[in-house]
Every structure is written in C-alpha cells, then in structure tokens.
Amino acid sequence: MVSQARKTTVVILGASGDLTQRKLGPALFHLMNSGSLPDLCSFVGVSRSKFSDEAFRSTLRESVDAVSDSDWAGFAERASYFQGSSTNALSLKLLDQQISEACGDDFADDRVYYLALKPSLYPDTLLALAESGSLNESLGSRRVVIEKPFGTDFESARKLNELAHSMMNEDQIYRIDHYLGKDTVQNILVFRFANAIFEPLWNRNYIDHVQISVLEDLGVENRGTYYDDSGVLRDMMQNHLMQLLALIAMEPPASSTADALRDEKAKVLSAVRRVDDDYATANSVRAQYDGYVSETGVDPDSSTATYGAVKLFVDTWRWQDVPFVLRSGKALSRKSSEISIEFKRPPQSIFGVSGDVMPNRLTISIQPDEGVHLQFVNKTPGAGTELAAETLEFHFPVGVIRDAYERLLLDAILGDATHFNRSDEIEYSWRIIDPFINAWLDGGTPKMLGYEPGSFGPMEAEGLLGEGREWI
Ligand SMILES: NC(=O)c1ccc[n+]([C@@H]2O[C@H](COP(=O)([O-])OP(=O)(O)OC[C@H]3O[C@@H](n4cnc5c(N)ncnc54)[C@H](OP(=O)(O)O)[C@@H]3O)[C@@H](O)[C@H]2O)c1
Known part of the structure; x- marks a missing residue:
C-alpha cells in the first residue's frame, strides 16, 4: 500500500x-x-x-x-x-x-x-x-x-499524442507552454472573470478587432539550426499566440479546475475558422530579416520566415466577424508581448467627425512592461471642446513577477495541470496553423518580404488589419 x-x-x-x-x-x-x-x-x-x-x-x-x-x-x-x-x-x-x-x-x-x-x-x-x-x-x-514544440504539424502532434496515450493517462502528461506560466497571462483569466464590468462588452457588439503581438528584438542568436527548421509559425504562432487567443476568446469556465478551463480553451480553438490555402495566402504576411541567412546554423538559401502575421476569425455567436490579427517576429525594434482589444467607436460623434474620436482600447501587456492599460477619451482643459486620448494604467510592481518556469515546474511537481496544454488544444492549434504552413511552402505564397533588423517589420502587415485600423 x-x-x-x-x-x-x-x-x-x-x-x-x-x-x-x-x-x-x-x-x-x-x-x-x-x-x-x-x-x-x-x-x-x-x-x-x-x-x-x-x-x-x-x-x-x-x-x-x-x-x-x-x-x-x-x-x-x-x-x-x-x-x-x-x-x-x-x-x-x-x-x-x-x-x-x-x-x-x-x-x-x-x-x-x-x-x-x-x-x-x-x-x-x-x-x-x-x-x-x-x-x-x-x-x-x-x-x-x-x-514545446509538440509536433511539427497536426498529423505529427496527433501521432505523438497517440503514442503518449498508449503508455500514460492524459493526467500524467504535462505539455508545457511557458507563456501559460507567466503571471500576466494567468492574469487574463482573473481580469476577465473576476471583474464584471468588461464581460457585457466582451463580444462582437462592442469589440472592433483584437491584436495579439509577440515581438522580439533579438535575432536567432545561437539557436539558428533549430529556428531554421521551425520558423515563426511553428516556433511562436501555434503555441504562445494560439494560447493567448484562447484565453481572450474563451467562454467563462464553470469552475477553476484544470479540465473546466481546458474544455473552454479547446472549445474556442475548435471554433477558429478553418481556412484553405487561398485564404491563408491572402490573409497572411511573411518576412525574413535582412542578414538572417548569414546567421550561424542557418541554411544560406533558407526561406524560413522570421516574421509572420495572420488574420483569423472565431466562428461563435460572441465573435462572429471580429478579426483576430496575430503577429510575431524576431529582430524587431523592441521586445514586447501584448494583446490589444480595440472597441468600436461611438456610433455618432457629437464633438466633430467620428474619425476624431479615438477608439477605447484595452491593452494587456504580457512583457516587458507587465500590466493593463485602458485608453479612453477626455476633454482637453480650456476653451472649446478638444478631445485627447488618455490612459488608465496598472503596472505590476517591478521584481514581483516570478519566472514562468518556476511556476510551471512547481505545478507539475504538485500535480496541477491547469496551465499545461491538453492533447485536444494542441491538435486544434495545429489545425489552425497548418494551412498557413502549407501556403507558405506551396510555391512560396504569399511573397517573402524582407525587413531591416531593428525595424517595425514589413509595412504590408498593416494591410491585414483592414481599413482604418493600425497596429498598436
Ligand atoms: N533553450 C530554450 O530556451 C528553450 C525554450 C523553449 C523550449 N525549449 C525546448 O526545450 C528542449 C531542449 O532545448 P535546449 O535548448 O536545452 O536543447 P539543447 O541545448 O540542444 O540540449 C539538449 C540536451 O539533450 C541532451 N541529449 C541529447 N540526446 C540525448 C539522449 N539520447 N539522452 C539524454 N540526453 C540527451 C544533450 O546532451 P548530451 O549530448 O550530453 O546527451 C543536450 O544537452 C527542446 O525541445 C526545445 O525546443 C528550449
């Protein structure tokens, strides 16, 4: 015993x-x-x-x-x-x-x-x-x-899950995505489900679009060989960005158990619209930073993308027709991971033309400036009615954020799988990303763009957002 x-x-x-x-x-x-x-x-x-x-x-x-x-x-x-x-x-x-x-x-x-x-x-x-x-x-x-990475596409992930399930129960398997161990990512759940004021607005009636950006200032450094096989879609988009999308778009779970939470994440990932190659070509941007092919471990003829942006839709009552635009890249002007939820503009502006009114914007900063920002419009003091965008901000105090690996290792030791991926989440995420991987392979579409290291990335990515919208 x-x-x-x-x-x-x-x-x-x-x-x-x-x-x-x-x-x-x-x-x-x-x-x-x-x-x-x-x-x-x-x-x-x-x-x-x-x-x-x-x-x-x-x-x-x-x-x-x-x-x-x-x-x-x-x-x-x-x-x-x-x-x-x-x-x-x-x-x-x-x-x-x-x-x-x-x-x-x-x-x-x-x-x-x-x-x-x-x-x-x-x-x-x-x-x-x-x-x-x-x-x-x-x-x-x-x-x-x-x-991570768990598989290189849907089929390989499915096979790996099958193999793991042939020798273990699902509750013995802890698929790690270190983003889920970050306080700021776990705070998305608290922010959404411990505050009642946002939930009534958290849908297609009030939200214009959602931007999810995971930007890095460093290039591939000493991981050129690994990265060249993987690229931005496999390295970042299928895991970290899909999980951020799931946490923003999921329905409230019935409880805080690992399975209640993962049921809702899996459900919303399963509802992300399946796309074909033509859609993927027309609704993604890929690019490689200048000098990438000279990095150690990288094939001199490499066509691996170091920057990617994709537009997705979640086919549910809550999110129908709301674009979720995701981008990630290396060697950019700054390191920053954030989610920006842009609300619709007022239907009528009584202060001038509607375009003058900045939209409300809720930005959840994952790193490095961990916190939450809410943009709203205020009157500029003085005569007349001049409008200005202001921000309510919360920043986590410096030094309180623990490393994500600490949190996740402790969870694994204590047997808490809440912040680990379940097999179905992984497979749904690959199903979303696979068409983009295939389109980018297939005859090289969309065209591979270049960008200067230290820049904002290719300007063409702005076009994915649609008219009147811009990257934050
Ligand atoms: N490094 C990161 O920042 C990072 C971040 C996120 C995810 N990951 C993931 O973490 C994993 C490890 O990455 P890494 O960067 O640490 O790779 P790494 O530096 O290449 O280390 C892998 C280690 O595995 C050992 N190894 C190879 N074959 C082995 C075998 N048959 N039995 C036992 N050990 C063996 C190697 O040591 P010996 O040659 O001495 O056996 C090597 O030290 C990868 O899946 C990667 O995708 C890494």
Missing part, C-alpha cells in the same frame, strides 16, 4: 542542455530557496555527457545569480547527475532502480520526468520510459513534462 509520506524526484532528461542551464536549474534553485518545494524533493540531471555530481552542480550554479554558499549547499545536496541516454530503456531502468532505492519503502515514490530534449527524441524517449517501467504508477505518481 502506498504510504502517505511522499518523496518527489524531478528527473531532467537533457540536463547538459541550454534549457536546463538557463531556466530549469535556476527555477528549481529559487523554488527550493523560497521554501516552495515539498521538503522531500530532489533532482537528477540525465544526459549522455560525462559529469561528476560535483561538476554538474557547478554548471548549474553558473546560471544562478548571487547565491550564498550556504543557500547553494542546501540545493546542491539534493541535486545529482546520471550519465545515460533517454532513449535507452536499460539505462532508464538502472536510473529507476537507483531512485527507488534512494526513496526506500517508507515513502511514496513520486516522479516528474522533464523532457528537455530535442523534439525528435520524444517518441523514443517515451518508449524507453515505458519499457523501463519508469511510468508505472504502482509506487507513486509518474508525470512527464513535454517541452
């Missing part, structure tokens, strides 16, 4: 990689140091490279800022390294036995396996985990965190 007292082991497969060094190691350290983790929680890094436990801990420490020796020692004693391949069942069996022995018989042996690996290794790694018995839940829970 499983004991009530529990030990948790987080096994990071791909421990010598960039994600572990930059994100997972620091996140685990901060969680432990802030007392957020269960007491009996330890970590094992796994990859093929040779490291002693001490050498592995030293590499982790390099990416944690200003840590005292005593704080570090508390973390280091819980971290160890296991040299082995994630695709080798014998190796994983040995690891499984080591963890079981360290756990002993007096505790339930809970595990989180985090796949911080190249996505092409996911299928063989899942097979090896199953074959080695590592997913067997008789002695404790077994959860598997799978990094």
Whole structure:
C-alpha cells in the first residue's frame, strides 16, 4: 500500500542542455530557496555527457545569480547527475532502480520526468520510459513534462499524442507552454472573470478587432539550426499566440479546475475558422530579416520566415466577424508581448467627425512592461471642446513577477495541470496553423518580404488589419 509520506524526484532528461542551464536549474534553485518545494524533493540531471555530481552542480550554479554558499549547499545536496541516454530503456531502468532505492519503502515514490530534449527524441524517449517501467504508477505518481514544440504539424502532434496515450493517462502528461506560466497571462483569466464590468462588452457588439503581438528584438542568436527548421509559425504562432487567443476568446469556465478551463480553451480553438490555402495566402504576411541567412546554423538559401502575421476569425455567436490579427517576429525594434482589444467607436460623434474620436482600447501587456492599460477619451482643459486620448494604467510592481518556469515546474511537481496544454488544444492549434504552413511552402505564397533588423517589420502587415485600423 502506498504510504502517505511522499518523496518527489524531478528527473531532467537533457540536463547538459541550454534549457536546463538557463531556466530549469535556476527555477528549481529559487523554488527550493523560497521554501516552495515539498521538503522531500530532489533532482537528477540525465544526459549522455560525462559529469561528476560535483561538476554538474557547478554548471548549474553558473546560471544562478548571487547565491550564498550556504543557500547553494542546501540545493546542491539534493541535486545529482546520471550519465545515460533517454532513449535507452536499460539505462532508464538502472536510473529507476537507483531512485527507488534512494526513496526506500517508507515513502511514496513520486516522479516528474522533464523532457528537455530535442523534439525528435520524444517518441523514443517515451518508449524507453515505458519499457523501463519508469511510468508505472504502482509506487507513486509518474508525470512527464513535454517541452514545446509538440509536433511539427497536426498529423505529427496527433501521432505523438497517440503514442503518449498508449503508455500514460492524459493526467500524467504535462505539455508545457511557458507563456501559460507567466503571471500576466494567468492574469487574463482573473481580469476577465473576476471583474464584471468588461464581460457585457466582451463580444462582437462592442469589440472592433483584437491584436495579439509577440515581438522580439533579438535575432536567432545561437539557436539558428533549430529556428531554421521551425520558423515563426511553428516556433511562436501555434503555441504562445494560439494560447493567448484562447484565453481572450474563451467562454467563462464553470469552475477553476484544470479540465473546466481546458474544455473552454479547446472549445474556442475548435471554433477558429478553418481556412484553405487561398485564404491563408491572402490573409497572411511573411518576412525574413535582412542578414538572417548569414546567421550561424542557418541554411544560406533558407526561406524560413522570421516574421509572420495572420488574420483569423472565431466562428461563435460572441465573435462572429471580429478579426483576430496575430503577429510575431524576431529582430524587431523592441521586445514586447501584448494583446490589444480595440472597441468600436461611438456610433455618432457629437464633438466633430467620428474619425476624431479615438477608439477605447484595452491593452494587456504580457512583457516587458507587465500590466493593463485602458485608453479612453477626455476633454482637453480650456476653451472649446478638444478631445485627447488618455490612459488608465496598472503596472505590476517591478521584481514581483516570478519566472514562468518556476511556476510551471512547481505545478507539475504538485500535480496541477491547469496551465499545461491538453492533447485536444494542441491538435486544434495545429489545425489552425497548418494551412498557413502549407501556403507558405506551396510555391512560396504569399511573397517573402524582407525587413531591416531593428525595424517595425514589413509595412504590408498593416494591410491585414483592414481599413482604418493600425497596429498598436
Ligand atoms: N533553450 C530554450 O530556451 C528553450 C525554450 C523553449 C523550449 N525549449 C525546448 O526545450 C528542449 C531542449 O532545448 P535546449 O535548448 O536545452 O536543447 P539543447 O541545448 O540542444 O540540449 C539538449 C540536451 O539533450 C541532451 N541529449 C541529447 N540526446 C540525448 C539522449 N539520447 N539522452 C539524454 N540526453 C540527451 C544533450 O546532451 P548530451 O549530448 O550530453 O546527451 C543536450 O544537452 C527542446 O525541445 C526545445 O525546443 C528550449
């Protein structure tokens, strides 16, 4: 019988990689140091490279800022390294036995396996985990965190889901999209469903259109090889931007359980209008920044888009005919992720021509200026009636926002799947994006545009919004 007292082991497969060094190691350290983790929680890094436990801990420490020796020692004693391949069942069996022995018989042996690996290794790694018995839940829970990208299109995502479901229940599978771990993204739910004043306006009667932008100032940096295979649609649009769209457009869930929330997100993603190649060609813009093909790891003849914009519609009573225009790109003038909800202008302007009245605009800033802005129109003090747009603003205090990986790792350890993607959400998102991927491949339509690094991206993207509208 499983004991009530529990030990948790987080096994990071791909421990010598960039994600572990930059994100997972620091996140685990901060969680432990802030007392957020269960007491009996330890970590094992796994990859093929040779490291002693001490050498592995030293590499982790390099990416944690200003840590005292005593704080570090508390973390280091819980971290160890296991040299082995994630695709080798014998190796994983040995690891499984080591963890079981360290756990002993007096505790339930809970595990989180985090796949911080190249996505092409996911299928063989899942097979090896199953074959080695590592997913067997008789002695404790077994959860598997799978990094993005989950598949490269609908069909590959469906197959990967099928494989995962053949060895695990859906509630053991944690498909991560780190955007869902951001406070500002989780705040979309609170903002929408803990305030009654916006809900009556949150529909096609009052909203003119919605813009979702995830813009980066950096180019591909040292991830040229990965990015060149992926491009903006797979790297950003299918995951982060689709999730933001779902959170903005979903109906209120009946409760805050993981499934109630994910039911509503899946429902709205399933209602995004399916488009054909012709629509995708006419309603998307793709571009590549000048100099991209000279980046390390990038094919000199590459036709991978580093910028993309697409126009989508959600076929529901709430959103019929409201354009959702999404854009994302690299090497742009600034780093910024935000959602802008533009309300309709007053039907009649008694202060002059209607065009003079700025529309109300609600902007939810995900990063770097985390907060909410509401634009409204005011009278300029003085004689006559001059109108000016003003903004009510809320900014999260600097320093209170935790890294998204910290939050999501803790959720996975505690077994809360609310902010992870369910299989149906992933598949619906690919179904939305696949026609754009195909159109962009097929004969190279729409035309690949260029843009200067550090610019706003191609001007043509403005045309997607429709007359009288502009990007914020
Ligand atoms: N880096 C990021 O910022 C970031 C952000 C979002 C998502 N992701 C996702 O996270 C995953 C990992 O990305 P990454 O940037 O960390 O990749 P990475 O730097 O290439 O690291 C992958 C690691 O996997 C290890 N590995 C390869 N084959 C293995 C095997 N058979 N068994 C065990 N370990 C093996 C490699 O170490 P050895 O050669 O020593 O085995 C390598 O250190 C990818 O799916 C990526 O899309 C990364």
